Amino acid sequence: MRKILVVGAGQSGLQLALGLQSQGYEVTLMSNRTADEIRSGRVMSTQCMFHTALQHERDLGINFWESQAPRIEGLGVSVAAPDSSRAVDWVGRLDGFAQSVDQRVKMAGWMETFAQRGGQLVIHGAAVSDLDYFSRTYDLVLVSAGKGELVSMFGRDASRSPYAEPQRALAVAYVHGLGPRPEHPDFDAVRCNLVPGVGELFVMPTLTTSGRADILFWEGVPGGPLDAFQGVKDPAEHLSLTLELMERFTPWEYARATKVELTDAHGTLAGRYAPTVRNPIGRLPGGGLVLGVADVVVANDPITGQGSNSASKCAASYLASIVEHGDRPFDAEWMQSAFDRYWDTAQHVTKWTNAMLGVPPEHVLNLIGAAGQLQPVADRFANGFNDPSDFENFFYDPEKTGAYLASVSGA
Numbered sequence: 001m002r003k004i005l006v007v008g009a010g011q012s013g014l015q016l017a018l019g020l021q022s023q024g025y026e027v028t029l030m031s032n033r034t035a036d037e038i039r040s041g042r043v044m045s046t047q048c049m050f051h052t053a054l055q056h057e058r059d060l061g062i063n064f065w066e067s068q069a070p071r072i073e074g075l076g077v078s079v080a081a082p083d084s085s086r087a088v089d090w091v092g093r094l095d096g097f098a099q100s101v102d103q104r105v106k107m108a109g110w111m112e113t114f115a116q117r118g119g120q121l122v123i124h125g126a127a128v129s130d131l132d133y134f135s136r137t138y139d140l141v142l143v144s145a146g147k148g149e150l151v152s153m154f155g156r157d158a159s160r161s162p163y164a165e166p167q168r169a170l171a172v173a174y175v176h177g178l179g180p181r182p183e184h185p186d187f188d189a190v191r192c193n194l195v196p197g198v199g200e201l202f203v204m205p206t207l208t209t210s211g212r213a214d215i216l217f218w219e220g221v222p223g224g225p226l227d228a229f230q231g232v233k234d235p236a237e238h239l240s241l242t243l244e245l246m247e248r249f250t251p252w253e254y255a256r257a258t259k260v261e262l263t264d265a266h267g268t269l270a271g272r273y274a275p276t277v278r279n280p281i282g283r284l285p286g287g288g289l290v291l292g293v294a295d296v297v298v299a300n301d302p303i304t305g306q307g308s309n310s311a312s313k314c315a316a317s318y319l320a321s322i323v324e325h326g327d328r329p330f331d332a333e334w335m336q337s338a339f340d341r342y343w344d345t346a347q348h349v350t351k352w353t354n355a356m357l358g359v360p361p362e363h364v365l366n367l368i369g370a371a372g373q374l375q376p377v378a379d380r381f382a383n384g385f386n387d388p389s390d391f392e393n394f395f396y397d398p399e400k401t402g403a404y405l406a407s408v409s410g411a
Contacts, residue, residue: 001024002327003028004020004140004141004322006028008145009038009111009144011307011311019315019319023319029120029121034111035109035111036108038104039105039209040104046217046302046305047308050098050309054098065105068207074094074188076091077091078252080195088372092381131284139330143292150282151296153284154282162354163276164274165222167274169218171241172268174263175216176210176260179259181256190204190305199218199220216246225249239261277297277350278292291330291335291339293315298343298350300350303353303356304352304385310349317342318342351388351396363401380394
């Protein structure tokens with residue numbers, strides 16, 4: 001039986017550990033926190049998982065919260081005008097519903113499941129020196145801890161990383177008491193509110209430790225008016241600032257948020273990071289090799305909501321590569337091929353995300369505007385969040401965008 005070590009207990013690490021376990025591998029999972037510490041700790045992310053990523057969980061039988069989490073049936077886009085009215089406002093229908101489950105709920109539950117199924121769970125914050133030792137006792141070491149010392153083993157791929165600095169300041173609040181969008185009170189949707197030159201507000205329904213909730217998520221252009229959360233430690237102050245900025249820049253969303261309160265004392269998060277693609281193979285001081293997973297090797301800005309989706313797709317891709325490899329050694333050539341297979345999918349996410357971080361060109365503005373009049377355009381844009389490769393067909397190239405809009409409008 002092949003022995004595999006997974007370092008890091010997030011979406012990708014846990015999904016991969018559970019998948020390998022189901023295939024009969026002897027799996028050790030290393031986490032720097034216990035399940036209880038995760039469950040009672042601070043929120044770790046926003047997450048909205050679309051159909052393909054959710055299906056990877058269903059395939060492993062670990063979609064434990066599907067019946068409890070809100071069904072997200074649409075994705076809406078609003079663009080603020082200079083007077084804070086809405087210049088654009090539409091919602092596209094998703095072909096398959098999306099869902100968001102607070103990672104505190106999911107990661108704690110999955111970790112307990114892994115242990116109950118006989119997996120070896122080690123609570124330890126791993127350092128490079130630990131991996132140097134472990135690489136000699138395991139057939140394969142996978143690093144899925146996306147922050148800290150371990151990431152430094154994986155060099156930045158400058159050719160795939162156009163940004164050296166963070167492109168957004170991020171601020172998250174989990175709340176109870178948000179009212180429905182009055183235009184569509186009958187179904188749940190993720191709301192992407194674009195404030196040109198200032199940033200974005202995302203609003204999404206989620207399942208948290210205390211039940212149904214909503215996430216208010218500001219992405220602010222660094223140095224701009226939304227870049228106001230650094231140094232804010234008090235959760236109540238964080239929420240107050242979130243709402244104050246909503247009232248100023250997205251009053252249509254503020255109107256349904258006047259009675260919200262935080263889900264819990266750990267329901268806020270703020271930070272920033274530079275979107276980065278890294279080389280997938282980490283070389284240890286003793287000569288051993290480790291393979292980077294998900295955010296360790298492809299970290300995109302959350303502006304396109306792809307983090308947990310990419311983590312799920314990476315775990316599924318790596319699982320297939322490992323199983324197909326049989327008893328052969330997991331050498332550098334195999335590690336590179338496993339990453340390249342994942343990059344076939346991930347490259348579309350990175351290209352789209354980096355495009356959305358820039359100033360949108362005229363043809364993209366035309367596309368977003370046209371979606372307000374042409375429902376098929378709104379639906380196609382919404383479903384691009386599930387399959388970002390489709391944006392190649394109608395989003396980046398002005399001629400393709402023009403041809404697509406002409407075909408839909410009958411012009």
